[in-house]
Amino acid sequence: MPVRVAVVGAGYFAQFHQEAWARLPGTKLVGIADLDREKAANAAAKFGVPAFSDHEELFDVTKPDLVDIATPPASHLELVKAVAVRGLPAICQKPLAPTLEVAQEVVATAENSGTLLVAHENFRFQPWYREMRCLISNGRLGNLHGVSFRLRPGDGQGPLAYLSRQPYFQHMARFLVHETAIHFIDTFRFLLGEVSGVTARLRRLNSHIVGEDAGIIVFDFATGQTGLFDGNRLNEHVAENTRLTMGEMWLEGSAGVLRLDGSARLWWKPQGGKEALHPYSWPDTGFAGDSVHALQAHVISHLRDGTCLENSAREYLRNIEIEEAVYRSAKENRHVPL
Structure with a gap:
């Protein structure tokens, strides 16, 4: 069964996330959410998936196996909390948070719930x-x-x-x-x-x-x-x-x-x-030698086969x-x- 992926975010860089998931073997893009419903709808239409303006509704309706957070850093703590409550693994765009202290809280939120959190650092x-x-x-x-x-x-x-x-x-x-x-x-x-x-x-x-x-x-x-x-x-x-x-x-x-x-x-x-x-x-x-796709494939390999993971959120705090x-x-x- 393919890994069902929900993307939160429909801004400029989120397009690279969405496009890469749509062609990554072993995964299925199931929905896109953004506070700007029009942006979400425009992005979702490219891939034939539903659009949402509320991330909770995205999670309820699409029932993802993995959440990809591609939003500005000020929103990351709230979104990681919402994902962690559901026991889902997540990838979160960098910067992880506006400050080191909030980034530490983001990481602790995932760790305290026993869920995987990976920093999206594609360079x-x-x-x-x-x-x-x-x-x-x-x-x-x-x-x-x-x-x-x-x-x-x-x-x-x-x-x-x-x-x-x-x-x-x-x-x-x-x-x-x-x-x-x-x-x-x-x-x-x-x-x-x-x-x-x-x-x-x-x-x-x-x-x-x-x-x-x-x-x-x-x-x-x-x-x-x-x-x-x-x-x-x-x-x-x-x-x-x-x-x-x-x-x-x-x-x-x-x-x-x-x-x-x-x-x-x-x-x-x-x-x-x-x-x-x-x-x-x-x-x-894709983006810069298809590095977004490569990062995503790396995470899926870890989730499916237990391969060594780079860029856990805990390691990224350094x-x-x-x-x-x-x-x-x-x-x-x-x-x-x-």
Whole structure:
């Protein structure tokens, strides 16, 4: 029997969740809910499923086996409580909650009811990062020195910034780190391991938004490497689609440098040699190399076959603790150990 999946949320990014569930083998999208009934109806019509404006009615009518929460973070605690009461597993979009304290309550709610809660953090499932991880594991880079990422999606200029996709971005008091750099906190940890300290400088470039939209963060890793995140959302990097990779990455080791460009190509430069394209394949469909689909397939494999799970909500709290340290570092103008 297919796993019956109900999606709560019909905003911009929820479309990637819905579309991926509709074509994932072994699952069945059974309904979509959103506070905006028209949005829910438009989304549901694409897949021939019922639409709801109330999540409780969605659960009562469709009787899902799994709930996918794809709504803004302020709604997550209420929704996780509603799912936990019914004893259902859930996937919840990041950020898990507006603050670390509320995120801890979200996680405790699921754990106290004995239900599975997974953070929807899809960047680590983007195929270029999976390939990087394989090359690291295979020893291609030798002893790793560090990682750096230069974020330049170019979507944050002027008074209309973000309004066409996710307008609530303009009003977030914490923006660049809480909404965007959190992806790279998780990805850096996926590639290099645990973070032991951070130093950050954050600022706001676009006066039409509330939160910070530029910053530099230096990460210390427990095994001695260093990470650098250099981000601003106003400028563009070189790419036909600046949102595909959001920027460029360099992984450096004793054997050479692995570079990710804006077209999701990987380039390998061995120490003392010439840079050359590293061939690998990835699906050019869905969101960012079909990473939403890959995350969902990963969760279904865990539920059905007991395979090892990445991104449990409990494990994901560590990313939010690091986020808090980043904001503390910027506020207090100092290095913050973890």
